[in-house]
Amino acid sequence: MLSSKLPDVGVSIFSRMTLLAQQTGALNLAQGFPDYDPPLVLREALARHALASGSHQYAPMPGLPRLRAAIAAQVSRLQPDAPAPDPDTEVTITAGATEALYGVLAAVVRPGDEVIILEPAYDLYGPAVRLQGGVPRYVRLPAPQFRPDWDEVRKALSPRTRLIMVNSPHNPSGAVFGAADWEALAALTEGTDILVLSDEVYEHLVFDGVLPGSARRHPGLRARSFVLSSFGKTYHATGWKVGYCLAPPALSAELRRVHQFVTFAVSTPTQHALADVLEADPTDAHARGLAGFYQAKRDEFAARLADTGWGLLPVPGGYFQLASYAALSTLPDLAFAEELARQWGVAVVPVSAFYHDGYNAGLVRFCFAKGPAMLHLAGERLARPPLVPGQ
Template sequence: MPTYKHRFQSKLPEVPQSIFSVMSALAHKENAVNLSQGFPDFESDSKLIQMVNNAMINGKNQYAPMPGIFSLRRAISEKMELLYGVSYNPETEITVTAGATQAIFTAIAASVKKDDEVIIFKPAYDCYQPTIELFGGKAISVQLNPEDFKIDWELVKSLISDRTKMIIINTPHNPSGRILSKQDMLQLEAILQNTNVLLLSDEVYEHIIFDEEQHQSAALFPALAERAFIVASFGKTFHNTGWKTGYCLAPAALMKEFQKVHQFNVFSVNHPTQVALAEYLKTPNNYLHLSNFYQQKRDLFLSLIKDSCFTFVPSKGTYFQLLNFKNITNETDVDFAIRLTKEHKIASIPISVFNEAGLDSKNLRFCFAKTDETLKQAAAILCKI
């Protein structure tokens, strides 16, 4: 093949390979217990899988409508009514997406122009900043305190200017496992009042919250909901991340702009999966039990490593747990994560790659969305370190 001779200028010259790809590949190469990338090592409900199969057999194999099939949008609307007592119009305010990341990308693409500023909180999911920059915007990073990951709302207020287009929040928060409280959301609501700033609320772990805490969706706060794109994930909820199906909620005017991008990005989403999910959502317990299910896994994992040299604050949500290793080594978190994978055969994710300026707080992220057998195997390794 001839060499490409023209100069190509990258739009994202500073973006490295994803740490998830790096650590998962290393885990595979080293045959390590993989608690790095956030996906379950157990199957989705066999009933749901059969529902997808039935939809295929029944001919639901061509393009779905661009915003998603109506029965699924209606089921999502009914879920929001049940959980939060709020109403989203399935005709104009809901779009089914190819996973939550596509929804995040599309919301930013539809909103952010050159020189717009978007406030993000670090450590942050690694798709936020590159997507902002791809569309000419500037990410304004607020580094969270690595001890408690609380947000300094006075600092946030001071950063808002005429250039601020959007704030992105993530609750429950990946990777810390922290959740935003009602008071947090009320402070954000007060800050954004009388501004034109949009909100992108990443709520993909909304059903995975522990210790009898309640998820504070942006939908619960009228002055936030009126300006918010809310993103959710069926993959996270129903243990099938590979199906890449999620959705976005927004007021009709914002959703109209969202769909302008969505239709030229993916156009529509896997049809038989949508049919199955619409049916599956008719039984609320299919998602209402998740907090208890994952809390048992969190508690098992933490009980097994309580006597290890790692220290931790129990996760309040998500299926991730941070473990601090400052009592073990002075290595960087990246170096230690690599050494753990190669020498001890257990893979994790270093947190510094998600922090501002690579801040290294000596924390590694471990995914506990695993079988009890996997968690016991992982804990046995960690206790020997």
């Protein structure tokens, strides 16, 4: 008889709510993906390389040298206060940030090691730790700001703490670490062997004129941090599944030991296409323009839900909106999300799915990475009274 390693884990809430959207015809504001295409220049680059000879065999295991060099150059331009990463030893191309995250955990977490997870957290974090024999130690982020209480994080540390996982901008809340947060994290880990996994896939989506931070930009964190990024988020191409990890040479070497036996190499024509667009954008206009692009969507979505009974929480970054539905229903969040899809025609994610214990904060998550027509129609549906109020 097979004994499951994850007996309590079923189909992800994202797949579940997307399926419900398909079954009911609801607008899918649940799963975090745009409903518009990547930039035309990127699609054209992929078409060229998909047809070109010489682009159809394995890429080097760490990634195409030209793509790693282009990433290093961009990081150097966007983070002038930090040393440029060495493209040969500090940049690794992965099959999305998901593979990078799993690879880091597989590389450094041993049975019995403890990993600090700040929640609500992306639902991959805990299971991926457990699959390595690690022990998740959860610290709750206080609502509505969802910024860490670093005293609570300190209390969770033990001699067995191997890694602290952080995520800024944060999924699901959009919270963004400030300088004081990076300082606090550095102070907690100073003089220890604790490593940091910094999930920065929404790195360019920081709003209201705030400059993006990074674990790489803090001298006390740089030597102990794996920093994850995602081309899927940056170029509206989540289905391409290309990400990368920036880490010091010794840490990158450990990640690559795992990566070579999991994926080995990411799609060669896709890597060439991404290198093309990075090399052709020396001012990083695309990356620098994302904050304004998504801030406009945030503001449009919020304006459509003003004075409708939805309690919108602040969104400093990312492309998700958390909302309280306390004025609309007394149902638990999962039941309310199902009601919302069936009766209002909008699919969302209940925030309890981001807690290991299913904690119900009475919040749901909307994805506003959608085109104008979708946001307009969603706003109309969400502004009307529920057809069958949950009580």
